[in-house]
Amino acid sequence: MSRSAHENALNTTGTPRGAAPAGHPHRVTVAVYAQDLVLRIGVVHQLRQRPEVELVTDAEADRAHTSLVVVDAVDDEVMALLRRLQHNGATRTGLVVGTFESAALQRVVECGVAAVLRRTEADQDRLLHLVLALANGEGVLPGDLLGKLLSHVGSLQRSALDPHGLALSTLTAREADMLRLVAEGFDTSEIAQKTAYSERTVKNVLHEITTRLQLRNRAHAVGYALRNGLI
CATH class of the missing domain: 1.10.10.10 (Winged helix-like DNA-binding domain superfamily/Winged helix DNA-binding domain)
Structure with a gap:
């Protein structure tokens, strides 16, 4: 399947799969999209050590249970990728982001993002928690961001x-x-x-x-x- 320009910029992992035995019934397949090599390597290094996770290659990204989009900030390129992932019924999307605005939070939620994690907090345990929560159909959102989202939604209602x-x-x-x-x-x-x-x-x-x-x-x-x- 051909990739559009924004997907080429936000590369998937292209890395070997995790260390756990192949076919492990509880492993969650994960595709990682990142804006640059450093961001990608950081997240992949953390997740590939966990037997609960199977990192998929670029060719297999569309079948992943979860998709992690790792970026500095949410821009038009990132939004285009999130919208594409939203149309893939096989995956649930999480966002690992550097900086965030309240308005951007509503936009990414509307694009199907079910979990958000700040890059400064993206250690191995939190990344794994995010991946497993996505696979279980749950959402993850830091308390302060949830408060911002509720405040923003409230302002929308007041302006109705x-x-x-x-x-x-x-x-x-x-x-x-x-x-x-x-x-x-x-x-x-x-x-x-x-x-x-x-x-x-x-x-x-x-x-x-x-x-x-x-x-x-x-x-x-x-x-x-x-x-x-x-x-």
């Missing part, structure tokens, strides 16, 4: 009377940054230079904002965002 409230509450950091630059009078090429994105990406992001919020143009989007305290 605003016909655009749901969309506004899920404005990403990148979208907010670009709207701020529009508000400061920068054009597309200048925003591209300041954000290190292509002009096409800038246009697409701003178009997505106006379409999602059902607004007329960039100026309308900026005015609406300002009135609602988003920028």
Whole structure:
């Protein structure tokens, strides 16, 4: 099966399987996706020592009971992978992440992520606990992140009377940054230079904002965002 560009960037383990005897009835198959080699090696090294786990190769990743996505932060590339994994009914997805925002937490939950672990806390025992919880159909979420998620959901409910409230509450950091630059009078090429994105990406992001919020143009989007305290 061919892999898309974002899956090539977020490589699966490609490592030998765990040390326990093949065919062990209680072993959980795990595919690891990571943004770079160092992240991958760290997680694989921890899990391959545990007889409860069987690390699968790239070719077998789609059959894994659990999929671990190991990243510094959640970006569009990571979201694309999470959405693909969500459509794979054979696997349940966990996220091991460096930095996290409340809005991103809701987005990854909506993409089927059932467990989240901070990279700073990702020792062998916690990784194994996450994998086994996923395999058992359970969820894992640090208490402070759960509190943030509940708070964020509450803000969505409070904004329900605003016909655009749901969309506004899920404005990403990148979208907010670009709207701020529009508000400061920068054009597309200048925003591209300041954000290190292509002009096409800038246009697409701003178009997505106006379409999602059902607004007329960039100026309308900026005015609406300002009135609602988003920028």
